[in-house]
Amino acid sequence: MLPVLKVDFNPVSEFTDFVHNPYVKLPLGLDINKAVIYMWMAAAVTTILTLIVFRKGLKLRPDGKQTSAEVIYDLCQSQVARAGLPEEGMRIWFPYVATLFVFIWMMNLIGFIPLPFGERHFDLFGLSIPEFQIYAATANLSVTLALTLVTFFATHIEGIRYNGPVKYFKSWMPSGLPSPKPWGLKSPAVLILLGLIALIEVLSQLVRIVSLSFRLFFNMLAGHLVIAVFLGLASLLGTYFVLVVGIPMGIALYTLEATLIAGLQAFIFATLSAIYIGGAIHPDH
Amino acid sequence: MALDGNIHDSARALELGLATGLGAIGPGIGVGFIFGKTIEAVGRQPELRGQLTGLMWLGFALTEAIIFYALGMAFVAYAIA
Numbered sequence: 375m376l377p378v379l380k381v382d383f384n385p386v387s388e389f390t391d392f393v394h395n396p397y398v399k400l401p402l403g404l405d406i407n408k409a410v411i412y413m414w415m416a417a418a419v420t421t422i423l424t425l426i427v428f429r430k431g432l433k434l435r436p437d438g439k440q441t442s443a444e445v446i447y448d449l450c451q452s453q454v455a456r457a458g459l460p461e462e463g464m465r466i467w468f469p470y471v472a473t474l475f476v477f478i479w480m481m482n483l484i485g486f487i488p489l490p491f492g493e494r495h496f497d498l499f500g501l502s503i504p505e506f507q508i509y510a511a512t513a514n515l516s517v518t519l520a521l522t523l524v525t526f527f528a529t530h531i532e533g534i535r536y537n538g539p540v541k542y543f544k545s546w547m548p549s550g551l552p553s554p555k556p557w558g559l560k561s562p563a564v565l566i567l568l569g570l571i572a573l574i575e576v577l578s579q580l581v582r583i584v585s586l587s588f589r590l591f592f593n594m595l596a597g598h599l600v601i602a603v604f605l606g607l608a609s610l611l612g613t614y615f616v617l618v619v620g621i622p623m624g625i626a627l628y629t630l631e632a633t634l635i636a637g638l639q640a641f642i643f644a645t646l647s648a649i650y651i652g653g654a655i656h657p658d659h
Numbered sequence: 660m661a662l663d664g665n666i667h668d669s670a671r672a673l674e675l676g677l678a679t680g681l682g683a684i685g686p687g688i689g690v691g692f693i694f695g696k697t698i699e700a701v702g703r704q705p706e707l708r709g710q711l712t713g714l715m716w717l718g719f720a721l722t723e724a725i726i727f728y729a730l731g732m733a734f735v736a737y738a739i740a
Contacts, residue, residue, distance in 0.1 A: 453713050585724065592727030642720040 383609040385602040388507050391493050408491050412511035416481040450475055458649030460656045467651050475644035482636035485510020513594040522587040525647040533654030545657030546575040593639050597631040675737045682729020689722040
């Protein structure tokens with residue numbers, strides 16, 4: 375039997391176990407654990423890459439670095455921000471959605487580099503090194519939920535700031551409904567139906583939190599799990615004939631996830647944030 | 660490979676597989692529709708290709724997310740069963 379088959383392989387453990395043994399333990403659950411380190415790495419890489427490009431100022435005849443940065447900027451402006459943000463919200467919220475796009479993209483991409491952050495250790499020439507693994511900060515519901523809550527509160531604060539609370543909360547209701555006048559002679563059925571519609575609209579605002587955060591979280595979690603399962607199929611099933619299928623499938627899925635899904639999910643998150651915020655600033659269209 | 664374990668474990672494993680697989684049917688059909696309709700639309704009006712591609716990816720991601728609701732609930736049921 376190959377030695378690899380004796381390893382106790384659990385593809386889920388790398389996404390759950392790190393919570394219980396953080397690197398630095400702090401009160402209020404603000405531990406510094408693997409996910410926090412990954413987020414810091416993403417923030418550092420984003421900042422340093424931007425500084426490298428823009429440190430010497432922009433040139434009229436752009437070189438390779440500046441062209442790449444301009445492509446990303448143009449994508450953020452023409453595809454992400456113009457999809458939802460109106461002109462007056464552009465100045466405040468274009469930096470936010472562009473940062474969201476770049477930051478989430480970088481978190482996803484760092485998630486596909488094998489880094490020594492595993493729970494178990496192995497010996498390399500006498501050194502005890504943590505196992506290499508691929509883990510993304512966005513494969514963690516806390517990270518995506520925090521980003522989603524920023525968008526959620528930004529949406530409603532901007533809606534109230536631009537429209538006033540009465541007009542904004544009225545704009546949640548679809549147009550063309552009969553107006554509710556409690557002292558007028560409305561039939562109670564109309565009032566009940568209006569209440570139901572209001573309830574559904576409030577629920578749909580709250581479901582946005584779930585859908586926006588779960589989409590990113592499960593995309594990255596399921597992507598990493600599928601790669602890990604295919605590459606560890608021999609260890610899971612206890613036979614190494616499946617390596618013939620497992621390794622090519624694992625590599626193919628890795629390529630798909632790293633090239634397409636990582637960028638696409640960042641794009642979707644930023645675009646939907648722009649659409650939500652823009653829809654709150656201008657509720658009529 | 661010898662099979663051992665109990666009915667409880669096998670039911671959990673079946674639940675995970677069934678919930679994920681059944682949840683993948685709808686989004687699979689939907690994603691196929693989105694790409695097919697986009698190809699059709701680009702065939703009719705090739706000059707709109709840029710705008711249609713952006714919309715296509717938005718619709719793709721929104722549709723594809725539905726499978727993850729099934730997967731998430733399957734994991735929850737697997738964990739608490």
